Amino acid sequence: MWNSLWQYRSFILTSIRNELVSRFSRSRLGGVWMIINPLVQVAIYALILSNVLAAKLPGINNKYAYAIYLTAGTIGWSLFQEITSRCLNVFIENGNLMKKMRFPRITLPAIVVGSSLLNNVLLILSAICAFAIAGHIPNANIFWLIPLTLLVVMLATGLGLLFGILNVFVRDVGQVIPIILQILFWFTPIVYPLTIVPAWLSPYIGLNPMIGIISGYHDVILYSTAPDVSSMFTAFIVALALLTLSLFLFRKAAPEMVDVL
Template sequence: MRVSHFLPGIVRDVLRFRAFIAGSVRRDIEAQFKGSVLGGAWVLIQPLAMISIYTLVFANVMRNRLAGVESVYGYSIYLCAGLLAWTFFAESLGRLQAVFVANANLLKKATFPRICLPLVALGVTSFNFCVISGLFLLFLLVSGNWPGWVIVGVLPALAVQVLWTLGLGMLAATVNVFFRDVGQMVNVGLLFWFWLTPIVYPAAVLPAWAQGWAWLNPFAVFVHHYQQVFVYARLPEQSAWLALACVALVGLALTWFGWRVYQQRAPEMADEL
């Protein structure tokens, strides 16, 4: 008996439609640049513009607040580390929440596992993330700020971040089919979430009582891992790993809940769309 018979249904469906997923990802990536003079440069222009603006506005104010950082690029690296994680998350969630609505015609006419569509959306944003990450890593190498082997400390945080993204994305995508205000709510929620996370500012500028509460923000945990590795070239402390483990457990529960809501409402989607 083939090994694939033992795989859960969802994994088996993904493997069976892997060519469709890969082709759709490639087509959506090409569509980003079609008819554009600058082409792939637009993947970099927006995050670079954000980094430039925040650096110009906050660099002089925040540079002295980064304890133990002597590099002239210290604040820029701190900012890039947080924005690297945030841009991937925000772009992925933005695409995921609209994935079923945006592909309504395809869902009505074609028969395929709907789980393929969120994977396509995540594949496109993963490509953009890899491009931006490559540029950032090149900058660290050229500027003499390469963190060394501790860079592997980012991977667990990235994996849990993707888990959260899928969980929230599946939940938002399903609910958005029936309540179209979800897309606007997600955008507003991301705006507040961004400023509640120590990305532009270090956590040290917060009042002592607020610093403790900040750990309840899952994205603050992700960003802390990125910042410890890229800014301080060290692995996060034990308490940060414990916090990441707790966030991972919540992420698993969130992903399970998002999947259950999707399964329950999937039969009604075509009619609603």
């Protein structure tokens, strides 16, 4: 599969470019919409909850601290959600293409990952500019975003590919996963700080591998410190296990998916 990805790298890159061009071909703002959508969500939450939860963020004097906290969490979550959601339907949406052309099927989720990464990089750059205007300039620890982003990609691709394969054979999966993602969002400290979670709920929330990753985003972007490496390692093990399982199932199921579609 890795050899196929390398041999078809031009197909993947061209598909990513064509996808972006077609998405915004008739839009005056073009790719700016990729940045506006998540930032508007951040603005809504910040306006509604900033007065309530800003005091729960210790050690930050910036009056925009809660908005920065929200943005940091949204950067990680938006990448995770986009890859997972798009991989969920990638084979169904490209069913006709898979039946008419011979090409490595693994390139389809690779195109999703590449496009989502490009969106996320633009979001990060715009967020850093906004932070600078607000008087919050990240230090060298900002480069920890590279391994954090790779962790999100591994975890999201593992989950998305696994559910995407199952969705071909059992279409109910495509209806259930968006609901699960909504629940997972509220069980991840994006809108609220982890310190306000009741003690009885902490063990259950701790099962969520996204907590360590999102907390890493908060450490790097808001507190300008290095993330907890032990939490990152735990998330890495979970992500690696899911990615390995999904790739194994993909190799087994790829020939049958075309017949089902």
